[in-house]
Amino acid sequence: MKTYIKFLLLTAILSFLSCEEVIDVDVPTATSKLVIEASIDWEKGTSGNNQSIKLSTSSAYFDTETNTMVIGASVKVENTDTNEIFVFADNGDGTYSTSSFVPIIGNNYSLEVIYNNETYIATETLIAVPNIKNITQSTEGAFDDELLEVNVYFDDPIDEENYYLTRFYEENDLFATFNSLSDEFLNGNEIYVFFEKDKDEENNQASFQPGDTVEINLYGISERYYNYIRLLLEQYGSGGGPFSSSGAKIKGNCINQTNKDNEAFGYFRLTEVNKTSYMFQ
Known part of the structure; x- marks a missing residue:
């Protein structure tokens, strides 16, 4: 019986391998813009x-x-x-x-x-854009208490709507990391943003280690651009998963x-x- 089962499994595997077929899929192309x-x-x-x-x-x-x-x-x-x-x-x-x-x-x-x-x-x-007033490091304020993170502090102007874009990049990373934020609930207060990196072998990205240097850009942006880049970042961040929307x-x-x-x-x-x-x- 065991020999018979092994024979059936081997036959099924060989049948599957022998039935491989190349399928040409027509990928729709849009007009160049x-x-x-x-x-x-x-x-x-x-x-x-x-x-x-x-x-x-x-x-x-x-x-x-x-x-x-x-x-x-x-x-x-x-x-x-x-x-x-x-x-x-x-x-x-x-x-x-x-x-x-x-x-x-x-x-x-x-x-x-x-x-x-x-x-x-x-x-x-x-x-x-405001001046960056302080930069620190820690392991406790972000998502993983075992990873180093960088913390950036600046003062938001009082009595006005402000919108910001941050960019973090370490040399040899495949991509920079962008985030957008508004002062809707923080108007006139000190604002701090943090950034930590998970190890990602697929993108050749390692978590921060002592001696690493990260580039930090803080931009002052308009409300219109904030709405644009926020949607763009949301789509980029949610793309690629099995349940992500188009x-x-x-x-x-x-x-x-x-x-x-x-x-x-x-x-x-x-x-x-x-x-x-x-x-x-």
Whole structure:
């Protein structure tokens, strides 16, 4: 009987292996869209004159050979409060840059991109950011009491709505980690944000150890950008699981004035950013 059972199992395994069949699946592709990466970030302590904007086109998910950089476009930003115009020169590699930008906190700016005879417009306000007042490390305030975490403290301005974006990155990590927050329940108080890393062999990521250095960026962002990036981060964080919902299309603020059916991806933002780093002890 045992020999008979072993024979049946072996037969079933061989039958399964011999029935492998390659199935070609047609993956739907969408029309290529313009992608506008226009982040005007004024780092505290600098003039903010040097800025760049990247233009590319979307491509199929599995397409790794198509050249997506956009050259030959017209890119300019106007301070609509002062009427000063900043032309971004084409560098021939998909990036457009200027060395004469003038950042003014609270002023409104308009982006104009002309590509393939279509004009894209976006408007935003340059938002200030508080100073980072203190950075500490601990193992008790986050999710795992055995992992090192970095804690960043800053004072939120009183009697006004404020929105923030944080970026944490350690050299050799595959991706930086972003988080968005508002002062809805913390207005006028000290705010602290923390960051810890779990070991992730798939992404070649290790938890923090003494001697590691983490880069820390704190951005002041508008409410509109906060709503945009919050949804984007939520979809990124919940994607890939067996029970995750299908991602909804998230629209940026770059509007096609020529053909509204041919929308662009991306966002035009202006922020003041506080950049620093911390070495774990």
